[in-house]
Every structure is written in structure tokens, then in C-alpha cells.
Amino acid sequence: MFEEWIRKYDITQVTKNQIGCSADGVYFLTNNKQNYYLKISSNKEILNEVKAYRYLEGKLNVPKVYEFTQKDGQYFLLMSEVKGKMLCDLLHEDIESTIKLYALALKMLHDLPIKDYPIQRDLSELIQTAKNHLPDIDINTLEEITKERGLEATIQRLVELKPLDRDLVICHGDFCMPNILVGE
Template sequence: MHHGFARIALRDLRALRGSLSVTSVLSVDRSQLPAEIATLTDGYAFEQITLGRSGNAVYRLSAPGRPTLFLKAGAGEQRAALADEAARLRWLAGRLPAPELVAEVERGGGVFLLMTAVPGVDCSDRSHAADVPAMVRLLAEGLRLIHAAPLDDCPFDHTPRAELERARRRLELGLVDAGAFDADPAEVFEELLRLEPREPDIVLTHGDYCLPNVLIDGGRLSGFCDLGRLGAGDRYRDLALAARSLAYNWGAEHVPLLFEAYGLPQPDQRRLEFFRLLDEFC
């Protein structure tokens, strides 16, 4: 195994690093918003989220006495990603604690998603420093909750074979960030094929189970966000990213507790490596 193949790319560091960063309150020109979005957000103050890997414009919306909302907007390549997230939020409604899709509007080649906010602070927030093990146990609880959810009618295929096909297409189209690797991406893809799980353990997966996407409120798990990659997949798809994100944000010494609390004290290192490597092709 060529352990030096994959580096954590800058885009991943942004995803793994701490809490949401926001600018000052913005004065938004509502004439630039679709009419439905402008009406639904009338009276709200907009704060732009400046941390993340999606490439979308993301805003937190707040108003006295009204529920906090999030607005995401994107065009071009990001249009499909937002459509994916909207589809998953519609399917997920009532199944798991997640944002509720308030509106999805297309205009001028772009897409606008307005959704409710999950309460609490994310698992990378420094407020957890006083009791990191408690946060880690809640992180594991979230994994168990998602993985136990029924997926009989889940239309989103993120099984290893489907993910490898997506990776192959991105590689052929030149969409893979070569800077994420210490070797030619084509060589890394061959390594992926060698590591592919032969008997995948398919459950419902989040797809981007990094600490900023898991929320805690009042010492309890409150829900999940950024669900555009949710679907049926191998449970290690989430375990690998959760362990990597935990190590980056709070230190590798906490990773064994994550697996122990999840109920997998001796994880399959080969599968972890496969899904860490596969994520670099996404």
C-alpha cells in the first residue's frame, strides 16, 4: 500500500477546520433575489458564510423572534450539487434531524435553496474543549443514528462501485485535483481499484460526515447538515471521513474512542484507506 499517495488537499482542510466563519451583516439587494426567496426572507439579516468547500454562496439569515434560515445559491457546476442536496432533503424529511427545505428556486441558470437551520453548534466548535470525549460520543451516536435508518426506498446510490464510476468519470474529464496526491491521479485510481471492498456493508450514509456537519445543542445531538452526498453506501464511507476530521480538529488520540463508541473498536484499516482516498476524487 502506497500510504503517501493522498495528501489532504486545501479544500479538505477548509472542510475539516473549525466552525462556520461569517462576515459582518450584509445589506442584500433583494431585487437580485428570486421573488419567492425575497418574500420568504423579508425582514431577515444576512450573514455570509466564508468557510467551506462547496463553492456555493451560503448565508445565515436571522431575525428577532423568527427561525434561523440558511440560503445557498450556485450556478454552473454547483447547480447540480444544490439540486442533489434539495432532492436529498426532500427524501430525508421526517427520517432524520436535518434542515427542512423551505424553497428551491431556479433563475438565470442558477439555483437558490432556502432551508431551516439545525439548532446548536457543530462538533468542531471550541466550546467542546472542556469535554472532548463527550462530543466524540455524540459524534458516534450520530453515525449510529444515520446508519440505522431504513433505506429500502433510498434512490441515491453511493455504493463503492457507483462511487468508483463517478471517480473514473471525473478523472477522465480532468476534474480531479492532482495537487491532492503525491502521485499521478491515474496511478492512485488503480490503487483504489485494488482496495475496493469486495463485500460492502451497505447502510444509509451521510457522505460528508465531517465535524462541521454534525450539530450539538444543550449536550445532545441535534442533527446534521450539508447532506448533498447522502445515500446508500458502505458504512466506512462515513467512518473514514469522521475519523480524519476528528483527528484534524481535536487530535488523533480521540479517534479510538470514536470507533469504540460506535461499536467498532477494531476498524478495518483497508476500508478506511479506500474511502479516505476515494474522497479525494469527489
Template sequence: MRPPEWLPVESGESDTEVFRRADGTAYAKIAPAHGVEELRAERDRVLWLAGTGMPGAQVLDWSESDDGARLVTSAVPGVPAIDLPVEKRQRALPAISAALRTLHELPDCPFTRPLSEVVDQAADVVRRGAVNPDFLRDEDRQYRPEQLLQRVKDEQPYAEKTAELVVCHGDACLPNILLDPETLELTGFIDLGRLGLADRYSDLALMVTQLLDEWDLPADAFLREYGLEEPDQRRLAFYLQLDPLTWG
């Protein structure tokens, strides 16, 4: 039975249940037996990132049994970037770009997220008919998931040839970047289950579409702040088509 001091959090796409301690100081994720490996992977990534000196959550507790596992982490202060008021969004772009750039420059990451495995994951989601159309870009909804997957596979050789492997968040969206609401400085990243070495454009593409869809801000300023004056539009388009196929 869940202790009364833990309150359910109504979010997330997986079978993992999320709870917030009533005093706001910690979060607990509880996974069923088939989700233990995934939750263990997130635990290891939280531990590693905390050891780099990057601000963020700390692992407070881990328990595992035949029935599942529970991960307890400290709460990250600040607010999700998605919740910033309109008047602060433009001013937050330098902090967001700097946060991703700092993450991408971390050395000695033990985790990898090979593109071939990500494409295989997308193929499995498509095969199961589990693609969520709400995650697709407007221009992609006119195509069947099988057609989108084939486009990804056609572009995969180019993406592999041009990849710049860095420490990527793996789900670099505004809700997963927490900022101090006054200073707009980074207070931490959350939801690290996909963190690992991957092409920097896999993170950048997600943030580009987030800024446009959620904040109605063009991405040029963000990419310039990050350090890209002439971004590879072909790689951006590739990862924007691939990512929605991997959730399901």
C-alpha cells in the same frame, strides 16, 4: 440583488454561494446553472431525511430558473461538533457515534452512491489536475495523484466485496454534525449532498481521521461506541485514500 437580511457565509468548496439570514433562522444556497442538478439533489436528500424523523433542517423554499437555483432551509440549532471546547470532546464521542449509527440504520433510502461512480469521480478530479494536496494525508503527499488513484483502483475489488451498504452521510466530518452544546445530543446533520447508500466504512473512515487530525483523539473509543471492536483497517485505509481525490 441579495436582500440586506441575508449575509454571506465564507465557507464551502463549490461554486454554490451560501447565505445566512440575519436573524439566524435560515440558510440559502444559490447555485449557477451548471450547479442546479447538484443543488436539487441536496434538496431531495434534506426532504427525505427530514421525513425519517431524524433531527435536522427543513426545506423552506426552492426556486429554479435558466440562470440557476436557490434552496432555503431552516437553520439547525446547536453547534458544529468541530467547535466544541476541548473539555467536552471526549464526552461527545458517544453522541457522535450514536448519531452515525442511527443514520446508518435508517431504512428505505432512495438514494445511492455506488463505489464505481465515486471512483470515476476521483478519476475525473485526478485527470483535471484538481486534487487539493491539503486534503491528502501526510503520508500520501509524497505520491502523485495518479499513483494514489491506481492504489484505489487496485483495492476497489476488495472494497466492493466487503461493502456493507447503509445510509451514509457522504461527508461525515465534525463540521457537518451539530450537537446541543450542553447535553451533547445530536441536533442534526448538514451538507447532505452526498447522502446515499454506501459502505458504512466510507463515513467511519472520515470520522476516524477527523478525530485524530482535529481533536488529537485516537479513534478506538469512537469505533467501540459505534459497535466495532475489530474494525477492518484495510477498508478504513481504502476510503481514507479515496475521499481526498473526489473533491475538486
């Protein structure tokens, strides 16, 4: 299957992406005309990622999904490259403008109509997922306040702060500066 895509898209070079904390394999692929990214994952969350990309295409500048398949418990997603600089790379140039861009990107996402959005998640579900993954978290990789408070107390704080009223918006599953690209 992967070899078939290499031939179909006339891929001439494959480079493993070294950015990110995900366990997924991400590869930069290129040919003489275009660049692609291939994501290989065993996490079913990629199904929501594909749904989001397909829904957001034409609404926001997101990757175009070219191929998506599953084989032997692995998911394979081939998508276009989105040109731009990672927002985190702009921090050293101008912190205030970078933070404004970060807020603008979030506002753009939240301003989209949610009526037909194919992914529905409740905050309770996300908190439960976080609880389930506590044993997998390396506390040394977290910010100081979380280290001091501890993981269980941090989760309890999330439960306490959970709003009673729901304001439904489209959310990004990993809204961090490396995942926001800024173009010209």
C-alpha cells in the same frame, strides 16, 4: 426570485457564510422570528441534497426545505436553520467524547431504513467522480499520507480496497465534523 423570498419570509438581514470549502454560495438570513440558510449552487449535486433533506425530515434533525428552484443554471435552496454547535468546535473540550459523538452520528444515519431512500449511488460511481476531479484538487490541502502517496496512487488504493460485497446504508455526501451539529 431571491427578492421575492426576501419579501415572502420578511428577511431583515443577509450574511455570507464564511465556513466551508464548497464553491456554493451560502448565506445566513434572518427575520424577527426565524433564521434560514440560502444555498446557491451550479452543482447538480444539490438535487440529491434536497431529496435527502426531504426524506430525512422527521427521521433526523435536518433542515426543513422551504423553497427550491432553478434559474439560469443556478439552483436556489432556502432551508431552516438547525440549531447546535459544529462538532469540530467541541474537539478542544473533549476529544474522546467528540469522536464518540461523531461515530454515533454516523451510526444514526446508517441505522435508518434504506428501502425508500431516494438516492442510490454505487461506490464505483464515486471513485470515477473522484478520478474525474483529480485535476481540480490542490494536493497541499490534503493530509500528509495523501501528499506522500500522490493522488493517482490514492485513487488506485481506493479501487483496491473497494469491498466485493455491498452493505447498503444511507450515507452523507460530506460527513465531516463541521457538518454535524450537536445540540443540548
